Amino acid sequence: MPACLFCSAPLRHTVIDLGMSPLCESYLTREQINRMEPFYPLHVWVCEQCFLVQVEEYVRPEGIFTEYAYFSSYSDSWLAHMRAFADMITARLALGAESKVVELGSNDGYLLQYLVAKGIPVLGVEPARNVAQAAIARGVPTITRLFGRQTARELIGDGGQADLVCGANVLAQVPDLNDFVGGIKLLLKPGGVVTVEFPHLMRLMAENQFDTIYHEHFSYFSFTTAERIFAAHGLSLFDVDELPTHGGSLRIYARHAWDASTPVGERVTRLRAREESAGLDRLETYAAFAEQVHETKRRLLEFLIGVRRRGKRIAGYGAPGKGNTLLNYCGIRTDFVEYTVDRNPYKQGRFLPGTHIPIHSPEKIGQTRPDYVLILPWNLKDEIMDQLAYIRDWGGQFVVPIPDVKVYP
Numbered sequence: 163m164p165a166c167l168f169c170s171a172p173l174r175h176t177v178i179d180l181g182m183s184p185l186c187e188s189y190l191t192r193e194q195i196n197r198m199e200p201f202y203p204l205h206v207w208v209c210e211q212c213f214l215v216q217v218e219e220y221v222r223p224e225g226i227f228t229e230y231a232y233f234s235s236y237s238d239s240w241l242a243h244m245r246a247f248a249d250m251i252t253a254r255l256a257l258g259a260e261s262k263v264v265e266l267g268s269n270d271g272y273l274l275q276y277l278v279a280k281g282i283p284v285l286g287v288e289p290a291r292n293v294a295q296a297a298i299a300r301g302v303p304t305i306t307r308l309f310g311r312q313t314a315r316e317l318i319g320d321g322g323q324a325d326l327v328c329g330a331n332v333l334a335q336v337p338d339l340n341d342f343v344g345g346i347k348l349l350l351k352p353g354g355v356v357t358v359e360f361p362h363l364m365r366l367m368a369e370n371q372f373d374t375i376y377h378e379h380f381s382y383f384s385f386t387t388a389e390r391i392f393a394a395h396g397l398s399l400f401d402v403d404e405l406p407t408h409g410g411s412l413r414i415y416a417r418h419a420w421d422a423s424t425p426v427g428e429r430v431t432r433l434r435a436r437e438e439s440a441g442l443d444r445l446e447t448y449a450a451f452a453e454q455v456h457e458t459k460r461r462l463l464e465f466l467i468g469v470r471r472r473g474k475r476i477a478g479y480g481a482p483g484k485g486n487t488l489l490n491y492c493g494i495r496t497d498f499v500e501y502t503v504d505r506n507p508y509k510q511g512r513f514l515p516g517t518h519i520p521i522h523s524p525e526k527i528g529q530t531r532p533d534y535v536l537i538l539p540w541n542l543k544d545e546i547m548d549q550l551a552y553i554r555d556w557g558g559q560f561v562v563p564i565p566d567v568k569v570y571p
């Protein structure tokens with residue numbers, strides 16, 4: 163029986179079983195689509211002791227992260243979000259030339275570049291070599307490493323502890339959660355602050371965002387569970403921001419538990435209460451999620467079948483990890499979606515894992531004039547509908563699959 167990533171209790175309760183799926187960031191070349199492709203169970207559990215929602219680990223992280231196709235800088239709204247964070251946190255913590263900021267999962271330097279521009283000393287820690295190289299090329303000091311207690315000790319030896327340890331969308335991807343949070347505890351200067359952003363489990367469940375579940379995301383956090391995990395490592399959450407990013411995220415603020423200089427804020431108390439009334443501390447709440455997901459699959463297929471029967475053509479927009487979970491779970495291949503497009507040149511000319519839908523550059527949409535564009539990164543739908551407003555010239559319409567199938571003329 164699998165054991166909980168955090169508390170080691172046996173996992174006995176299924177949240178949703180999404181069947182067999184390939185690694186969602188393994189975009190295939192033309193040669194690779196003729197070979198065997200590994201599929202792994204995508205089975206989500208909830209721990210009856212600590213309520214951590216998690217995917218059993220089938221693949222070692224080295225296999226996932228050595229070459230990673232996700233470059234944060236290809237989304238304009240994500241860049242704007244991180245730029246605003248850089249300004250806010252610099253002011254809030256009075257960061258300057260004497261400070262030290264370490265970002266965990268720093269990707270291509272999308273955030274730290276803004277702090278570098280302010281003259282604040284930074285270091286990025288990024289496990290994917292190709293992505294780390296992109297950060298270094300834009301002047302963001304970065305080491306290629308998985309983060310944990312050992313890496314934290316080395317960093318302290320090199321340059322001391324950090325005033326700010328931050329990370330966005332990294333906590334879910336950590337295979338050894340206790341080693342990771344334990345490393346943060348070591349790396350944090352007395353009086354320092356930790357900020358971590360992650361998709362909010364409460365929103366994932368309420369808004370049916372099951373496609374954000376994939377093998378690369380081991381854990382899915384409520385505020386209450388995150389608080390429990392940080393507390394086990396001597397860190398207290400004293401504030402929280404609710405963010406619109408990735409369908410609804412939390413940014414938690416932590417400090418050393420002994421550091422009473424910052425009291426625990428009212429937003430923390432209020433969010434804990436809301437999670438309790440949403441039933442996140444009861445197993446029945448998690449059990450009800452599966453039926454909602456099954457119904458979404460039926461509705462999406464019904465829509466696509468109807469459109470194809472009328473002889474209309476559908477293209478995809480985007481090749482995000484979440485799209486691959488959705489398409490594989492629903493069994494949607496080129497029989498429904500002819501191709502998809504993505505701004506990331508790494509993905510262009512490749513094929514989606516499992517479904518083998520080809521990925522082109524966005525110009526393909528203007529050339530082929532499809533009747534419908536299925537927006538796979540639905541969290542960016544407003545930005546994408548603006549960029550592709552021209553499809554209305556030929557009567558093209560947008561389709562957003564999550565939280566429910568919706569057509570935008």
Ligand SMILES: [Zn+2]
Pocket residue numbers: 166167168169170171209210211212213214
């Ligand atoms: Zn547990």
